[in-house]
Amino acid sequence: MEPVTLVLTVCLSMAPEKCREETLQFQDLRSLNKCMFQSAVYIAEWSEQHPALRVKKWRCRVADASRPV
Numbered sequence: 001m002e003p004v005t006l007v008l009t010v011c012l013s014m015a016p017e018k019c020r021e022e023t024l025q026f027q028d029l030r031s032l033n034k035c036m037f038q039s040a041v042y043i044a045e046w047s048e049q050h051p052a053l054r055v056k057k058w059r060c061r062v063a064d065a066s067r068p069v
Contacts, residue, residue: 004035005063006042010053019056022046025063035060 003025011019024042026035043055 003030003063004032005061006035006039007059007061008043008046008055009057010050011056013052013054016054016056032060032062 006024006026008022008024009019010022011017024046026042039058039060043058047053047055
């Protein structure tokens, strides 16, 4: 099974209309179900490291080798 990518839509705290996508790829998350259940931990860690940004939404997807991350 392919690694899973966690895709975050993040917005600036001071300008919530300015958003972008961030992707986090994990070798240990090899199923969408595992990603869904464990993503809260990764999102919390990422949010602590990026205090000027707020996670608006997120999703899990199977990593595609042909798609840049």
